[in-house]
Amino acid sequence: MKDINVMVIGAGLYVCGKGTEGFGTILPAIYEWKRQTKNKGEVHCVSTSFASAKELLKKSENLSIKTGVNFDISAYPETDIKDNLHYRKLLERINKPSCAIIAVPDHLHYEVAKDCLDAGLHVLLVKPLTPTYEEGRKLVDLSDKYGLYGAVEFHKRWDRSNLILRDKIQSGELGKLLNCWIEYSQRKSIPTKFFKDWSEKTSILQYLGVHYIDIIRYATGAMPKRVMAIGQKSELVKHNINTFDAIQCLIEWEMTDGSKFTETIITSWVDPDSSSAVSDQKIKFVGTNGRYEADQKERGIRLNIDQQGVQHINPDFCMPYGTENGSIKWQGYGIDSIVTFLDDVRDIENSLKSLNDLQNERPSFKESLISTMVVEAAHRSLENDSQWELIEELI
Ligand SMILES: NC(=O)c1ccc[n+]([C@@H]2O[C@H](COP(=O)([O-])OP(=O)(O)OC[C@H]3O[C@@H](n4cnc5c(N)ncnc54)[C@H](O)[C@@H]3O)[C@@H](O)[C@H]2O)c1
Structure with missing residues (x-):
């Protein structure tokens, strides 16, 4: 199995529980996926400010201790700047990731997802796909044109x-x-x-x-x-x-x-x-x-x-559970939905699944256009x- 590199865009409440005692959903799901698959690919997380990048790294250190799972994770920006488009610089700089998990405010979904598709990445976008049909349609067309997998993180489908x-x-x-x-x-x-x-x-x-x-x-x-x-x-x-x-x-x-x-x-x-x-x-x-x-x-x-x-x-959604060896394991439909996407991308990259298989089975961009x-x-x-x-x- 080829290892896959993952890029996460956004470092807020849903990614890592920013501003709370918790850890959000996306970061714990990546930890569980790493535990399950032993995938050695890189994980890069980009937000808009140095402060939120630092907060994400702190949460990640804590998660490593709690889960007993360790892997390399980088957070950007790395210097004290505020840059709303920092993810674009990263798309050019880092080893090409296989996929992006995008968790930015609703009104930015189209712009950020389009840039990731243009850069050749499979995309998991937090809901909603986009606020308008026109933007959503363009994302469906773009993912078709490039032969990339686009899905929306509608985790209730796993409840x-x-x-x-x-x-x-x-x-x-x-x-x-x-x-x-x-x-x-x-x-x-x-x-x-x-x-x-x-x-x-x-x-x-x-x-x-x-x-x-x-x-x-x-x-x-x-x-x-x-x-x-x-x-x-x-x-x-x-x-x-x-x-x-x-x-x-x-x-x-x-x-x-x-x-x-x-x-x-x-x-x-x-x-x-x-x-x-x-x-x-x-x-x-x-x-x-x-x-x-x-x-x-x-x-x-x-x-x-x-x-x-x-x-x-x-x-059932996203809960840490103690295990017999004393470490913590995250379980729930929020975790399952993100783990499924990462498994799907790994399978596509290893020619084990086709995009067609996923169009109707998953909350693909095409399916999500309906909502x-x-x-x-x-x-x-x-x-x-x-x-x-x-x-x-x-x-
Ligand atoms: N909080 C939840 O439970 C939840 C659940 C599912 C989906 N969502 C969706 O996730 C998205 C984000 O929600 P959240 O709860 O993390 O919000 P949030 O406001 O806590 O975080 C948003 C993050 O996006 C970042 N951001 C904004 N513009 C950016 C850009 N141009 N490039 C990179 N990062 C950028 C911000 O810096 C911030 O870290 C929303 O679309 C929301 O509907 C949230």
Whole structure:
């Protein structure tokens, strides 16, 4: 097996838990992948400032101690500069990486992914693919043109809870699909503190709700036909952040047999910071033969510790678990999604998998364009007095 070099662009909350006691998801996943595969390739992480590069290296040192996994990792910029385009210099400087994992704010996804594809790298982009259909389409076309693999890190496709839903739909046990309802919210500190610099440039539907647009596509294989959305601005505007506190979005989907069902997504990011989990998420799906209901916040574990209050722990997303030899192992669907991408790239580079194999099995760029279309249509609806927007008019 050829070793592969990996480039990570971004060094924020999702990459390494910047500004928190935690380690994020992408860096722990790379540690687990190294443990599993013994791949000796290089890992290069680039952000926009010396301070965040240093913080990433500190987290990495700590992860090496905790996991017992060691490998060479470099972080950039290496000198005290601030450079938003530093990743471009790296693309020219370092040994050509096989792939890039991109975790920068939503509005930069297109530009950074395009540069990586132009440089010949397979790409894993955190969700959403892009905010608009036009940008997403261009990324699909570029990856086709260069024969590169492009995927979006829609980790909920690896959540066993969603796999049960998919199986019950695919087997026909739920019957004809009628409607589904999703409630998904996060704490106020996400837009006002962690994503303060860019929360105004996205929406809660694009940043968070998009997960459950992709999951419904994945579980049903349906295509969105029309979309409407309504939203409220009361709280975040008080913090000088001009974005919706909450959005309610209705999507009409069509199955391959022509039958239709609706999805309602109620999403917000002004939950109290005292709430018992960062994310509150619930889903119900109603069919003619039955219903599926999951509380994906309350997964059965409630922890209550002095000064910390009650916490609902998600044991399935991205959790460190102790092992018999005393080291820590990270497990969960967040880890699985990134490990799968790295395995896929290694297999492509070793001619064990083809791009065609991955187009439908994975959240490829082409698959992810569907959720981007819904987000763009919902944004248009919000601008147009909540009128229905037809998906075919976007294309
Ligand atoms: N936090 C999560 O749980 C989570 C989960 C899944 C996906 N995401 C997505 O990941 C992306 C980033 O989220 P985050 O939570 O890490 O945000 P963040 O604000 O904590 O970090 C963003 C990072 O991007 C860097 N950055 C900005 N412009 C850059 C550029 N031009 N080149 C290189 N780096 C640049 C910033 O320096 C920062 O390190 C967003 O698209 C978000 O939707 C976040």
